[in-house]
Amino acid sequence: MDILFSNAQIIGRGNVFLAVSGETISYIGSERPPGRFDRTVDCRSGLLLPGLYNCHTHAAMTLLRGYGEDMPLGRWLEERIYPAEEKLTPEAVYTGSMWAVAEMLKNGIVSFSDMYMFCDETARAVAETGIKANLSRAVLSFDPDEDMKKSERFLESKRLFENYNNAAGGRIKIDMSLHAEYTNTKNSARFMAERAAEFGTRMHIHMSETESEHIECKKRHGVTPARFFADNGVFDVPATAAHCVWVEEEDMDIMRRYGVTAAHNPASNLKLGSGVMPFTAMHNKGVPVALGTDGAASNNTLDIMKEMYLAAILHKGIERNPANVKADLLLKAACETGALSQGRTDCGRLESGCRADVILIDLDTPNNIPYYDLSYAAVYSADSSNVLLTMSDGKILYENGCFTTIDIEKLKYDMRFACARFFEEK
Amino acid sequence: MDILFSNAQIIGRGNVFLAVSGETISYIGSERPPGRFDRTVDCRSGLLLPGLYNCHTHAAMTLLRGYGEDMPLGRWLEERIYPAEEKLTPEAVYTGSMWAVAEMLKNGIVSFSDMYMFCDETARAVAETGIKANLSRAVLSFDPDEDMKKSERFLESKRLFENYNNAAGGRIKIDMSLHAEYTNTKNSARFMAERAAEFGTRMHIHMSETESEHIECKKRHGVTPARFFADNGVFDVPATAAHCVWVEEEDMDIMRRYGVTAAHNPASNLKLGSGVMPFTAMHNKGVPVALGTDGAASNNTLDIMKEMYLAAILHKGIERNPANVKADLLLKAACETGALSQGRTDCGRLESGCRADVILIDLDTPNNIPYYDLSYAAVYSADSSNVLLTMSDGKILYENGCFTTIDIEKLKYDMRFACARFFEEK
Numbered sequence: 001m002d003i004l005f006s007n008a009q010i011i012g013r014g015n016v017f018l019a020v021s022g023e024t025i026s027y028i029g030s031e032r033p034p035g036r037f038d039r040t041v042d043c044r045s046g047l048l049l050p051g052l053y054n055c056h057t058h059a060a061m062t063l064l065r066g067y068g069e070d071m072p073l074g075r076w077l078e079e080r081i082y083p084a085e086e087k088l089t090p091e092a093v094y095t096g097s098m099w100a101v102a103e104m105l106k107n108g109i110v111s112f113s114d115m116y117m118f119c120d121e122t123a124r125a126v127a128e129t130g131i132k133a134n135l136s137r138a139v140l141s142f143d144p145d146e147d148m149k150k151s152e153r154f155l156e157s158k159r160l161f162e163n164y165n166n167a168a169g170g171r172i173k174i175d176m177s178l179h180a181e182y183t184n185t186k187n188s189a190r191f192m193a194e195r196a197a198e199f200g201t202r203m204h205i206h207m208s209e210t211e212s213e214h215i216e217c218k219k220r221h222g223v224t225p226a227r228f229f230a231d232n233g234v235f236d237v238p239a240t241a242a243h244c245v246w247v248e249e250e251d252m253d254i255m256r257r258y259g260v261t262a263a264h265n266p267a268s269n270l271k272l273g274s275g276v277m278p279f280t281a282m283h284n285k286g287v288p289v290a291l292g293t294d295g296a297a298s299n300n301t302l303d304i305m306k307e308m309y310l311a312a313i314l315h316k317g318i319e320r321n322p323a324n325v326k327a328d329l330l331l332k333a334a335c336e337t338g339a340l341s342q343g344r345t346d347c348g349r350l351e352s353g354c355r356a357d358v359i360l361i362d363l364d365t366p367n368n369i370p371y372y373d374l375s376y377a378a379v380y381s382a383d384s385s386n387v388l389l390t391m392s393d394g395k396i397l398y399e400n401g402c403f404t405t406i407d408i409e410k411l412k413y414d415m416r417f418a419c420a421r422f423f424e425e426k
Numbered sequence: 427m428d429i430l431f432s433n434a435q436i437i438g439r440g441n442v443f444l445a446v447s448g449e450t451i452s453y454i455g456s457e458r459p460p461g462r463f464d465r466t467v468d469c470r471s472g473l474l475l476p477g478l479y480n481c482h483t484h485a486a487m488t489l490l491r492g493y494g495e496d497m498p499l500g501r502w503l504e505e506r507i508y509p510a511e512e513k514l515t516p517e518a519v520y521t522g523s524m525w526a527v528a529e530m531l532k533n534g535i536v537s538f539s540d541m542y543m544f545c546d547e548t549a550r551a552v553a554e555t556g557i558k559a560n561l562s563r564a565v566l567s568f569d570p571d572e573d574m575k576k577s578e579r580f581l582e583s584k585r586l587f588e589n590y591n592n593a594a595g596g597r598i599k600i601d602m603s604l605h606a607e608y609t610n611t612k613n614s615a616r617f618m619a620e621r622a623a624e625f626g627t628r629m630h631i632h633m634s635e636t637e638s639e640h641i642e643c644k645k646r647h648g649v650t651p652a653r654f655f656a657d658n659g660v661f662d663v664p665a666t667a668a669h670c671v672w673v674e675e676e677d678m679d680i681m682r683r684y685g686v687t688a689a690h691n692p693a694s695n696l697k698l699g700s701g702v703m704p705f706t707a708m709h710n711k712g713v714p715v716a717l718g719t720d721g722a723a724s725n726n727t728l729d730i731m732k733e734m735y736l737a738a739i740l741h742k743g744i745e746r747n748p749a750n751v752k753a754d755l756l757l758k759a760a761c762e763t764g765a766l767s768q769g770r771t772d773c774g775r776l777e778s779g780c781r782a783d784v785i786l787i788d789l790d791t792p793n794n795i796p797y798y799d800l801s802y803a804a805v806y807s808a809d810s811s812n813v814l815l816t817m818s819d820g821k822i823l824y825e826n827g828c829f830t831t832i833d834i835e836k837l838k839y840d841m842r843f844a845c846a847r848f849f850e851e852k
Contacts, residue, residue, distance in 0.1 A: 065795075069802040070752040103792035211746075270743030271806075273750075300806040301793045310736070317696025318744075320637075324699075326496040366529035367727045369491075369838065370845040376495040380697075380726040385811030412795065419796040 001038045001394065002026075005358070008043035010350055011331070011374045018048055020356040023169075023394040028352055041389065043360055047374055047382075049331070050348050051110025051357035051392060052304040053338025056204075056242040056263035056292030058116045059125075059133075060096030062103065063088070063419055065296040073210070073272055081297060084422055085117070092418040094121035099415050100302055101129045102406050105398040107303045107384035108359035110391075113240060113263065113292070113342060115177050115204055119160050127168040129405045130397045132357075134342045135160065136177035136204045141188035148191035157192075161199055171393065173201070173343060178234065180206040181217050181225040186232050193233035202238045202343055205229065208251070209243035210274050226251035226260075235260050240341045242292060244282070245275045252278075252285040261288045261341035264333070266310045268294030279315040280324045290338040291330075304334050305384040312379050327379035356394040362386045427464045427820065428452075431784070434469035436776055437757070437800045444474060446782040449595075449820040454778055467815065469786055473800055473808075475757070476774050477536025477783035477818060478730040479764025482630075482668040482689035482718030484542045485551075485559075486522030488529065489514070489845055491722040499636070499698055507723060510848055511543070518844040520547035525841050526728055527555045528832050531824040533729045533810035534785040536817075539666060539689070539718070539768060541603050541630055545586050553594040555831045556823045558783075560768045561586065562603035562630045567614035574617035583618075587625055597819065599627070599769060604660065606632040607643050607651040612658050619659035628664045628769055631655065634677070635669035636700050652677035652686075661686050666767045668718060670708070671701045678704075678711040687714045687767035690759070692736045694720030705741040706750045716764040717756075730760050731810045738805050753805035782820040788812045 005018040010028065019027035019037070027033045068080030093116070104112060111132035114122055119135050126133045137160060139153040148154055161174040176196035178184050196203050207225045208214045217225045226247060229235055235258035242263040247255070255262065264277050282289055291307045293299050308330040315325040339348025347355045361382050363371055368386065371377035390398040397405055431444040436454065445453035445463070453459045494506030519542070530538060537558035540548055545561050552559045563586060565579040574580055587600040602622035604610050622629050633651045634640045643651045652673060655661055661684035668689040673681070681688065690703050708715055717733045719725050734756040741751040765774025773781045787808050789797055794812065797803035816824040823830055 063796070066798050066802045066807055067796075069799065069806060070749055072747070072749050076748065099792070099795065106792050267739055270739040271748060273742045273746045273748040275746060276743060300802075301809075303793070313693055313696040314740070316699045317702060320699045320701060321498070322502065322697060322699040323496055323498050364838075366525070366532050366834075367729070369525070369841055370489070370493075370848075372492050372849065373495065376492045376726075380495060381492055383727075383809070383811070385809070408792075412790075415795055422796075423798065 003394070004033070004037040004040045005043055005048060005360070006032070006040055007045060008048045008360070009045060009374060010048050011378070018350065018358065020358070020391070020394050023356055025350065025352055025354050025356050028350060041360070044364065046388060047361040047363055047378060048350060049108070049359050049361060049378060050335040050350050051359050051390065052108045052334045053290060053342065053348065054104060054109045054112040054293050054302060054304050055240060055261070055290040055338045055341050056265055056294060057100070057112050057114055057302060058295035059100035059112060059114050059122055060088070060093040060116055061295030061297045062099045063092060063096040064422065065300050067297060067422055087421055088117065090118045090121050093118035094124060095411070095414045095418040097122040097125035098129070098406065098411050100296070101125050101131050102403060102408060102411065103302045105129070105131060105390045105403065106387065107305060108387040108390050109302065109304055110357040111339070111342060111344070111347070113175070113204055123164045123167070123172055126172050130392050130395050132171040132344070132392060134173045134175050134202065134204070135164070136175040138177040138179035139188060139192055140179045140183040141185055142183070144185040144187050146187065148188055151188070154192065154195070158195070161201065165201065169393065175202045175204045177204045180213065181228050182213050189229065189232035189234055193236060196237040202240065203234055204240050205234065205242065207241035207244055208246040209269070211246050214246035224248055224251050226254045230254050230258060238343060240290070243269060243274070243277065245269050245277045247278065247282070252282050252287050256286040259288065261290050261337065263290050263292040263341070264311060265292045265294040266307055266314055268298040272298050276314060276318050279311065280319055283329065288337050288341065289333050290341045291334050303384045305382065308334050308379050309383070327375040330379050331375060356391055358391045359387055360389040362388050428462070429820070430459070430463040430466045431469050431474060431786070432458070432466055433471060434474045434786070435471060435800060436474050437804070444776065444784065446784070446817070446820045449782055451776065451778055451780050451782050454776060467786070470790065472814060473787040473789055473804060474776060475534070475785050475787060475804060476761040476776050477785050477816065478534045478760045479716060479768065479774065480530060480535045480538040480719050480728060480730055481666060481687070481716035481764045481767050482691055482720060483526070483538050483540055483728060484721035485526035485538060485540050485548055486514070486519040486542055487721030487723045488525045489518060489522040490848065491726050493723060493848055513847055514543065516544045516547050519544035520550060521837065521840045521844040523548040523551035524555070524832065524837050526722070527551050527557050528829060528834060528837065529728045531555070531557060531816045531829065532813065533731060534813040534816050535728065535730055536783040537765070537768060537770070537773070539601070539630055549590045549593070549598055552598050556818055556821050558597040558770070558818060560599045560601050560628065560630070561590070562601040564603040564605035565614060565618055566605045566609040567611055568609070570611040570613050572613065574614055577614070580618065580621070584621070587627065591627065595819065601628045601630045603630045606639065607654050608639050615655065615658035615660055619662060622663040628666065629660055630666050631660065631668065633667035633670055634672040635695070637672050640672035650674055650677050652680045656680050656684060664769060666716070669695060669700070669703065671695050671703045673704065673708070678708050678713050682712040685714065687716050687763065689716050689718040689767070690737060691718045691720040692733055692740055694724040698724050702740060702744050705737065706745055709755065714763050714767065715759050716767045717760050729810045731808065734760050734805050735809070753801040756805050757801060782817055784817045785813055786815040788814050
């Protein structure tokens with residue numbers, strides 16, 4: 001389908017027309033392009049942004065949104081999350097993943113990086129809905145002599161890679177994953193790094209989320225988690241490290257040198273009491289920073305516009321400088337850096353020739369009027385409720401409250417059914 | 427008008443009917459009350475909360491939303507805000523205040539505490555729209571020998587009190603205000619405190635917002651701002667102190683002893699690089715904490731649901747304890763403590779006999795499903811876009827995108843006209 005966005009605004013370009021031919025952006029300019037379009041979307045002076053990237057989440061954890069709150073981290077995990085996850089079924093994970101996709105599309109997110117269980121079900125949700133995703137099954141290994149070739153989690157990762165990588169027109173990618181340093185050994189780290197290199201794929205890990213995890217690693221290995229991963233080859237492939245709250249100066253140097261993307265999850269890090277990632281220091285070091293929501297159980301929403309705003313004000317406040325962490329930096333993190341971290345080089349930018357991943361933001365609202373600058377409006381005033389339309393690969397997946405690929409009322413019923421088992425136990 | 431909310435949920439009460447007779451809540455219970463109602467609102471299992479209180483703002487600064495961003499505080503004030511405020515007219519302040527009221531009603535806010543200029547115009551906006559407000563004109567005085575009886579700002583405060591206090595059916599209250607310690611003297615502080623006591627009204631001040639302000643006060647007077655205000659009688663009347671970012675332990679003792687409400691503005695304090703108020707320490711000391719947005723220029727929205735969420739996660743993160751600053755504490759701050767800080771003892775609670783200040787939150791949405799507990803859903807999952815209806819004093823002022831007392835399209839036109847002068851200069 002060929003679609004024309006008319007009467008739109010783009011940051012740095014002013015008032016424009018944006019044309020979509022099939023799956024790509026074919027034209028951006030101030031003149032109406034020639035040719036016929038299947039549809040014209042009148043943006044009514046709304047703002048077009050590249051689709052947003054959620055670079056660290058556990059999508060199906062929408063099932064556990066609000067299931068345990070205001071609890072110490074250990075009790076939250078041991079008494080609430082782990083027992084609940086024991087009860088998850090493939091069907092529940094499909095439903096939870098679908099619900100997450102619906103929430104993300106409504107919030108202008110066109111792609112997510114996931115790390116969870118029953119990944120076939122999440123792949124099915126991605127294939128059906130038109131969103132993009134980098135999926136991974138995290139490997140855990142506690143025995144330094146484990147024969148990793150027989151690791152169930154590795155075999156699952158390998159099978160997922162063979163079955164789904166570049167499936168759904170390239171929308172699905174399969175990453176390798178090590179859950180974290182404290183849940184792995186040098187042996188498992190090195191093995192998975194070698195497999196990621198062999199498969200030509202990426203690595204998705206948790207790193208230095210909590211202070212104790214960071215300190216324990218130094219006690220155990222004499223080095224920080226970043227150094228541990230680098231020393232064991234994990235950063236020899238493109239890698240995304242989620243959280244990075246406790247990274248030290250040398251860790252940032254390592255991340256810059258290897259081009260490791262930090263997936264920054266400000267809401268989750270605050271809500272779990274983990275702390276605040278040193279954003280400005282990492283940016284100044286040249287570490288690529290993308291944004292993530294983490295799972296809905298620790299957020300509680302899947303909303304990258306919220307994370308952009310939160311990161312912008314949080315670091316200004318903590319670093320005590322309102323000129324730090326500027327709006328443009330957050331927009332780049334949410335779009336371009338996010339896309340690159342997933343190995344999607346033709347995404348994350350509104351440029352002719354790029355994939356048509358476009359969202360439309362309504363600026364004609366109580367919270368956005370007046371706006372003197374589009375970047376500032378996007379980060380400081382707008383919120384996800386202002387997203388009018390979400391397009392991925394040239395297809396409109398969400399528009400004005402309606403989903404084009406999701407039967408939301410049926411899904412709502414399934415979601416209630418899937419969650420009933422947790423209600424009973426609470 | 428008599429209105430019945432049916433099929434509603436209330437925190438701690440489960441499924442209920444809530445009846446409104448005239449301006450008050452006449453019944454809450456699980457049985458449908460007898461009698462005839464002018465209207466029944468089917469809440470479709472939505473959540474009823476008390477209307478939210480915005481306890482520190484400068485409403486008309488909606489005009490300057492996004493006007494200066496990502497700048498150091500000094501330059502922001504000197505180059506952007508102060509010159510812009512020089513150009514404000516009464517008509518612009520009326521328009522900006524109306525716009526602020528529209529945004530607040532949409533976000534479930536039923537009352538605000540304001541400190542700004544051309545207060546007659548804000549009073550007019552309040553009277554016309556049905557919202558409630560405590561308005562004040564902040565006094566500044568730099569000459570220790572100033573004859574305060576002739577202070578223009580004091581005379582304006584006095585005139586406002588005489589003309590508007592308890593006007594619009596008690597919806598408007600006029601507070602006395604000292605802008606801050608660093609913009610006043612012992613003489614002006616003592617004088618205004620005496621007037622507030624004489625008028626039987628409250629005091630609204632800025633206090634310890636920035637570190638430099640706090641330190642300079644100690645250099646100047648040998649005591650903290652809180653001690654300065656207490657020593658000069660300012661806390662002998664009910665007082666609201668905005669910000670309190672840099673309060674010390676003894677300051678908290680003073681605030682508790684005098685019952686001074688801290689108006690906590692987490693978004694503005696972060697965005698301006700001021701820091702983070704010590705929420706848990708203040709709460710543990712027994713200081714009443716309410717919430718505020720500050721002006722839209724430093725936020726950039728007027729959204730107490732956002733401030734609730736932000737406060738909940740921010741303090742968990744900074745204090746490194748996810749069990750701190752629980753959801754119920756934020757709901758109390760946003761409703762009951764806010765109402766009390768404005769001297770509105772029959773507001774801020776959903777109880778029979780209280781003023782009918784009620785908001786309806788849609789929980790049947792992508793961001794709120796599932797919910798296992800109403801308080802957690804209200805604070806961690808819901809956002810202001812889920813507010814379906816805002817009622818103040820028994821009148822529905824906002825419902826499903828529509829305002830009953832505001833011509834929003836005309837106001838939008840006026841807002842653009844009022845802001846045009848700033849566009850030209852930027």
